[in-house]
Amino acid sequence: MKIRKRLKRRPIAGSEAKAYENIEVSLQIDENLDHLKNILGESMDVKILPFYERPVPFVVCFIEGLVNKQQIDLSILQPIHDWQDTEEDVTPQTLIQQIEVSAVVNKHQLFGHIITPILKGQVAVFVDGLDVAYTIPLEFFPTRGIDEPESQTTVRGPREGFIETLQINTTLLRRRISNPLLRFKPLQIGNVTKTTVLVAYMENKADLQVLNEVMNRLINLDTDKVFEGGMIEELIDENGYTPFPTFQSSERPDVAAAALAEGKIVILIEGTPFVLITPVTFISFFQAAEDYYSHYDLSILVRFVRVMSFIISFSLPAVYIAVTSFHQELIPTNLLVSLAAQREGVPFPAFLEALIMEIIFEILREAGIRMPRPIGSAVSIVGAIVIGESAVAAGLVSPAIVIVVSLTAISSFVSPYYAFSGAARILRFALMILAATIGIYGIIMFYLALFVHLCSLTSMGKPYFTSLAPFTDEQDDTLLRLPFWWKQTKLYKKWKASS
Template identity: 55%
Template sequence: MRAKTKKNKLNAMEAHRLRWTAEAVAPRLAENKAKIEEMLGSSTDLVTQMYVQESFSFLLVYLENMAERQQIEEFITAPILQKMEKNIPEGKWLEQAISSSAGIRTVLHFGEVADALVTGSVLIFADHQSFAFSIPLNFMKGRTVEEPQSQTMVRGPRDGFVESLPVNIPLLRRRIASPLLHFKSLHAGKITQTKLVVGYMEGLVDQKVLNHLLTKLSGLKTDKLFETGMLEELLKENSWSPFPMFLSTERPDVAASALTEGKVVILMEGTPFCIIAPATFWSFFQAAEDYYQNADIASLVRVIRLIAYLVSLGFPALYIAVTTFHQELIPSELLISLAAQREGVPFPAFVEALLMEVIFEILREAGVRMPRPVGSAVSIVGAIVIGESAVAAGLVSPAIVIVVSLTAISSFVAPYYSFSGASRLLRFVLMVIASTLGMYGMLIFAIGLVIHLASLSSAGSAYLGPLAPFELEEQKDGFFRLPLWVSNTRLYKALQRKQESGGLG
């Protein structure tokens, strides 16, 4: 019943939109004013100002706080009133008065009027004219460009994307001063009409990937879209996989680097995070700082990240399997030490590990959701106090505290936070398998996981590429990073081809 009610409301909204899309602008100001007020429901932020003179009249319409009043008076109202005082033929005075305004366009229907208003434009209706002028004077106070919070680094640029597309696009243009950098605009969300911008490098991008993404973006069936995380879920081809299919970053240097590699970047109005597609499993172990230091150090760090990911995924399960089924794999001295620690612990290894993992996940979530000044303190103090208290009370052994702590630290090594979510989820599944089938079950799980990863695709590209299928040329910057002088210069070659064909004049 609730779904049916929602569908009826959406149908009513669509009918409302179609009605105003077909409604033409009237030549009478009073009629236009009444229709605008009806269309926007006499909203409190709707401003309609009627200017009536002996021979000429016009109507000024905009949404308060979406357009700056000072700019309206300086660039629109004052020039129009000055022109009205001069002897200018009827029908020409308004065009001459606002001809200096950048981005001016003519709208003929109220559907265009609504779109212009909600995006911050000012509408001017002239008496006896069946059209209106739309002038973009959108004014919204936003966050200034500052260092990204989610992807910090020791060496590298300190600027990050913000929630405004007019700010984010120049950040990419400033890094890639090439006419091959193209952008396409789309809208998604029946209710929100969220603006999306797709960026790519002409001549470098895979046209199949670009067409695949443009087709999916234009065919999105959703009512609302507020963040790129929602867009990732809608674009995901295998919705039940815990692994992210797209890279998400708020760093312009990362996005610019992806563009020069032939990838597609999707920017969204209202969020500082952009989407990079296609993504591979190995790309989640690569950070922007890898390219700002020597290749040997960068390759070593990537190996450490992979080891840390495997630890975060399977270390608790390995502890459970070894202590429960495979004690012969543990050296005698260590086995005696573990047995002494577990003496008096009332729970089996699985319950012990599960209890500590759940407690840590609660502390992690509490640290993230609490106010920033106290969040980190609560999570650190809580982990120390609860861990020591649990050991002192004999509920868990000291060894499991070390295992869970190392697992937690390893989960933070991944450069992309969304990628660690898959290991957090699969860790519990693997713990259950290890408690029932031991290391044999873990081996079966590992084989199934590799098969699952091999079956995934991101924007039509293999998720395990360039390793599977193997591409020798792409190994220059795959799991290991070779020196920059070895890397190919695809952007330079594409520019050269464009110039030879006359595409750049």
């Protein structure tokens, strides 16, 4: 598979090593202290505490706010002080043995292996007379509580959502999948940010080819910063430009757990509550977690509603423009007379009329999102009503276009995934231009080109239309959500065996 140029193949160990990474720990504690000050600078939150007055001098280094200071006193400082005051045979080696009694200790000889743990919240200890340093994991920092996901609400189902802390997110997955075959592979991405990323998968279900492809792309990712999954998604996507997402983003642990159980790969990123799921298909974005918590007949109906809403969300304004501008013969006579009467006195053609209303609605949508939550929804709703009524009363637009734009907007909110509805928003304007240029023929050409484009897309090497074609036993969970007992029937088992 051809990877785009931004995915530069390079050694994992990094040829762009910084100057301090190969500096060895010295036997002299003063020399190590100078290295620490030169590397970490005079930053206010960097705490370097030398203890020269003890029988064996040592230095403790940590970042304030990332560690549990009370635990430093209980696990390191107080035991060492008490022990040095009571023991006669105090040596550097026995000092470290005393720390190992109350804490997990990791040994390092290079500063390049010490600085990163310090910046991640560990405590480093340098002992005079030893040419190694020790890091102790005592991370502690404020975290947000587990709340209900705001971007993917549900009427029935779990109310827990991921948060910005990886350790808690892995715990939420472990609670749902109590299986020893669940694996988490850690990576660090970003030459500057050193963001921790976990690749989660089920060892007995994941496609090894997909897993290796994901790991290879993440390891060879050459970027300075990563703060959110969207940045990784854009950098490792193998497709050219496409408005359609090829990764599924979710902040629901039940959705991620279900994806893992199906053999998919889940990417968790430190600092964001959203995880990435791959590979995905076109039909995945019409499926919601609530489909599996409701009765199957209702789930089937809702999925068809989502598909129809998606089509309406980018097609309706273009169809209105095409039939009113070029193909009036397609409109029933009574409706045509009504539309002509409404448009009498409107100074703009149908295309400009629809374009102005769509732009106004997009402005209102963004204003509602960015404004403070208590007043954001009020501004978007009241603004749409007031502007729509005022525009009709002023004779700038017809009542019909207000209905068309309103129905289009409502349909765009039906999608369970925000990124997928964003694709419809982009396609809507392109289709409107084609409809205003060559009418219904432009719409047909657009649909053909869109279908070809979707067929060419892949997600981690898997075709975007997988499960829709070819026809396989996976059809029981595409547009249809057949009952769970269906897989226990003889008919299903016979079908499975034949396919």
